Amino acid sequence: xxxxxxxxxxxxxxxxxxxxxxxxxxxxxxxxxxxxxxxxxxxxxxxxxxxxxxxxxxxxxxxxxxxxxxxxxxxxxxxxxxxxxxxxxxxxxxxxxxxxxxxxxxxxxxxxxxxxxxxxxxxxxxxxxxxxxxxxxxxxxxxxxxxxxxxxxxxxxxxxxxxxxxxxxxxxxxxxxxxxxxxxxxxxxxxxxxxxxxxxxxxxxxxxxxxxxxxxxxxxxxxxxxxxxxxxxxxxxxxxxxxxxxxxxxxxxxxxxxxxxxxxxxxxxxxxxxxxxxxxxxxxxxxxxxxxxxxxxxxxxxxxxxxxxxxxxxxxxxxxxxxxxxxxxxxxxxxxxxxx
Amino acid sequence: xxxxxxxxxxxxxxxxxxxxxxxxxxxxxxxxxxxxxxxxxxxxxxxxxxxxxxxxxxxxxxxxxxxxxxxxxxxxxxxxxxxxxxxxxxxxxxxxxxxxxxxxxxxxxxxxxxxxxxxxxxxxxxxxxxxxxxxxxxxxxxxxxxxxxxxxxxxxxxxxxxxxxxxxxxxxxxxxxxxxxxxxxxxxxxxxxxxxxxxxxxxxxxxxxxxxxxxxxxxxxxxxxxxxxxxxxxxxxxxxxxxxxxxxxxxxxxxxxxxxxxxxxxxxxxxxxxxxxxxxxxxxxxxxxxxxxxxxxxxxxxxxxxxxxxxxxxxxxxxxxxxxxxxxxxxxxxxxxxxxxxxxxxxxxxxxxxxxxxxxxxxxxxxxxxxxxxxxxxxxxxx
Numbered sequence: 001x002x003x004x005x006x007x008x009x010x011x012x013x014x015x016x017x018x019x020x021x022x023x024x025x026x027x028x029x030x031x032x033x034x035x036x037x038x039x040x041x042x043x044x045x046x047x048x049x050x051x052x053x054x055x056x057x058x059x060x061x062x063x064x065x066x067x068x069x070x071x072x073x074x075x076x077x078x079x080x081x082x083x084x085x086x087x088x089x090x091x092x093x094x095x096x097x098x099x100x101x102x103x104x105x106x107x108x109x110x111x112x113x114x115x116x117x118x119x120x121x122x123x124x125x126x127x128x129x130x131x132x133x134x135x136x137x138x139x140x141x142x143x144x145x146x147x148x149x150x151x152x153x154x155x156x157x158x159x160x161x162x163x164x165x166x167x168x169x170x171x172x173x174x175x176x177x178x179x180x181x182x183x184x185x186x187x188x189x190x191x192x193x194x195x196x197x198x199x200x201x202x203x204x205x206x207x208x209x210x211x212x213x214x215x216x217x218x219x220x221x222x223x224x225x226x227x228x229x230x231x232x233x234x235x236x237x238x239x240x241x242x243x244x245x246x247x248x249x250x251x252x253x254x255x256x257x258x259x260x261x262x263x264x265x266x267x268x269x270x271x272x273x274x275x276x277x278x279x280x281x282x283x284x285x286x287x288x289x290x291x292x293x294x295x296x297x298x299x300x301x302x303x304x305x306x307x308x309x310x311x312x313x314x315x316x317x318x319x320x321x322x323x324x325x326x327x328x329x330x331x332x333x334x335x336x337x338x339x340x
Numbered sequence: 341x342x343x344x345x346x347x348x349x350x351x352x353x354x355x356x357x358x359x360x361x362x363x364x365x366x367x368x369x370x371x372x373x374x375x376x377x378x379x380x381x382x383x384x385x386x387x388x389x390x391x392x393x394x395x396x397x398x399x400x401x402x403x404x405x406x407x408x409x410x411x412x413x414x415x416x417x418x419x420x421x422x423x424x425x426x427x428x429x430x431x432x433x434x435x436x437x438x439x440x441x442x443x444x445x446x447x448x449x450x451x452x453x454x455x456x457x458x459x460x461x462x463x464x465x466x467x468x469x470x471x472x473x474x475x476x477x478x479x480x481x482x483x484x485x486x487x488x489x490x491x492x493x494x495x496x497x498x499x500x501x502x503x504x505x506x507x508x509x510x511x512x513x514x515x516x517x518x519x520x521x522x523x524x525x526x527x528x529x530x531x532x533x534x535x536x537x538x539x540x541x542x543x544x545x546x547x548x549x550x551x552x553x554x555x556x557x558x559x560x561x562x563x564x565x566x567x568x569x570x571x572x573x574x575x576x577x578x579x580x581x582x583x584x585x586x587x588x589x590x591x592x593x594x595x596x597x598x599x600x601x602x603x604x605x606x607x608x609x610x611x612x613x614x615x616x617x618x619x620x621x622x623x624x625x626x627x628x629x630x631x632x633x634x635x636x637x638x639x640x641x642x643x644x645x646x647x648x649x650x651x652x653x654x655x656x657x658x659x660x661x662x663x664x665x666x667x668x669x670x671x672x673x674x675x676x677x678x679x680x681x682x683x684x685x686x687x688x689x690x691x692x693x694x695x696x697x698x699x700x701x702x703x704x705x706x707x708x709x710x711x712x713x714x715x716x717x718x719x720x721x722x723x
Contacts, residue, residue: 111417146488170489175481177644184475184644208402208415225484227423228473228580265400268417 050285080282100134105195109218110153116269117153118257142166181240185223204258206266210234211316214293215254239322256281263300287328390437409585422521424469439492442466455720459701463504466516473580476645483517497528515543530559546589562599569611570620621666637674688716
């Protein structure tokens with residue numbers, strides 16, 4: 001059976017619409033989270049607006065030990081994924097997003113090392129749901145650019161094809177550059193030849209050149225020469241790379257691990273500017289989630305007395321550029337921002 | 341496109357020596373592709389922790405690289421545009437220092453230097469990385485990568501010099517990728533070469549700031565500069581750089597009287613117009629001198645520029661003629677073995693002084709750096 005992402009998106013939109021009409025809020029028999037603090041903003045285009053779900057639970061991560069409360073994280077992710085996809089359970093959501101035959105790549109962004117990388121516990125939860133949705137363990141790959149960065153972020157490398165794999169792709173590019181609009185790069189053999197679907201698991205942080213580094217910027221880890229595309233605030237490079245069909249057509253879900261976020265001095269970890277945001281963001285719209293991430297970073301910057309990114313000349317213009325390329329919605333007032 | 345992966349890459353990594361061997365079978369035996377154990381040292385496997393030169397801290401943990409005109413502002417854990425210099429906690433590290441990925445014994449004509457010790461060899465050393473991103477890069481598999489993406493070997497400056505002596509090479513060339521981005525190593529090898537009475541050569545794009553270039557000139561005997569084109573538009577669109585800094589470097593080399601040769605890769609439709617060639621030739625004559633050799637070389641599709649055909653030989657003949665008409669004295673055609681533009685002619689009497697076939701000098705009639713016919717002095721490094 002052929003897979004048409006556009007058709008799928010249309011069907012998803014229909015499903016979402018039906019869900020909203022039939023039973024707004026956390027209905028559908030889903031256990032209601034306690035206490036629900038949903039406050040979806042009222043917008044004229046609410047029914048069709050892309051959803052970005054933010055779930056925050058203070059204390060989910062012990063800031064002194066770095067330990068994550070698995071029960072609380074499970075609840076947060078469950079809420080976020082189900083609301084973002086309008087499904088009753090995360091497994092149902094993943095059945096909707098992925099075929100059993102998919103080879104699913106979970107692209108994590110581990111450049112900043114432990115403390116400002118997606119938590120392995122969060123990624124483990126996603127792999128669990130994928131398996132429960134029928135995807136074979138051997139068809140799930142957690143990947144980033146290098147083994148070293150994955151290890152430093154707390155991941156255990158695994159190349160056994162019978163298990164959920166985890167490795168860096170830096171040593172296995174297909175050495176034939178491909179043009180992706182604003183640049184040309186070699187892509188990992190894994191992404192080119194094996195993966196059929198992608199989950200983007202990024203972090204919520206400042207970036208000294210791009211403004212912020214959230215979902216879309218994470219794709220820089222998929223090319224062999226990211227250092228060549230940091231000029232002009234990474235605009236339009238981030239957007240054009242994300243629009244490359246190899247990524248665009250496979251991407252199903254973006255998850256931002258904001259248990260710890262950082263509002264300045266990124267992309268490396270800076271304890272001074274990191275704060276316990278204690279949240280996760282989830283969306284099927286890769287642009288909308290970055291637009292919301294930008295808002296979160298800006299709010300924190302204001303709170304701690306920093307200038308806005310625009311005032312510093314680091315406004316992430318590539319978010320709007322991505323929207324212009326049809327990747328999603330960048331206008332914050334056209335996004336359903338659901339805070340739970 | 342068929343994926344040939346690493347085997348193709350390895351083959352291309354060895355391209356310099358391989359080409360030499362192909363063009364000149366007798367050189368095959370001399371070709372010295374050094375095998376060494378992979379390195380496992382430094383902050384990460386295979387990377388050097390050598391402190392870089394030519395940078396300054398600019399606050400908030402950021403670094404401003406002062407090596408090339410990009411002048412990258414590099415945050416902690418980030419690298420400059422070259423991909424080989426990283427801010428590691430406020431210190432700037434030359435990750436590829438003393439980690440060559442290619443070492444070969446080449447004919448010096450391959451660099452190409454046509455006025456430096458013709459017929460001799462150059463121990464040619466390349467490290468990963470480049471500060472430009474030319475779409476037509478001929479060595480992109482080592483130049484357009486980060487150092488951890490290519491196999492490298494640990495070779496100190498002294499080891500390189502010893503190797504050159506052992507192989508009887510009177511020169512060492514920093515070449516293949518872009519030596520500017522590994523200038524610390526160029527300098528150290530050059531200093532060691534100078535002590536050993538060998539000559540250090542640099543094959544560069546010239547996209548470098550004046551301070552580091554001046555420092556390097558203390559150890560360099562000759563420089564070959566790739567002048568990619570004579571329009572800023574070309575530099576911006578095709579190379580991710582700017583023309584002016586390259587012209588500034590060329591002027592600096594002329595001012596310091598360092599032997600310099602220029603290569604222009606002629607790409608159909610992009611930098612082969614009569615007007616551009618005339619402008620380029622006039623610049624060379626006026627600002628550098630009519631005796632600076634200019635090599636117009638043939639382009640073949642490569643890297644990201646696959647949709648442009650190879651340069652017709654007639655185009656090369658034409659641009660050479662234009663440059664000669666503008667008054668340049670030594671204008672060559674490269675990458676076309678057998679072309680009359682391979683030879684060195686006396687600008688006085690027109691006699692063929694050095695006859696070449698491609699990269700091989702087959703006859704050299706220079707006598708004490710002078711034309712054997714009219715006794716005119718021919719500029720170059722001849723002994």
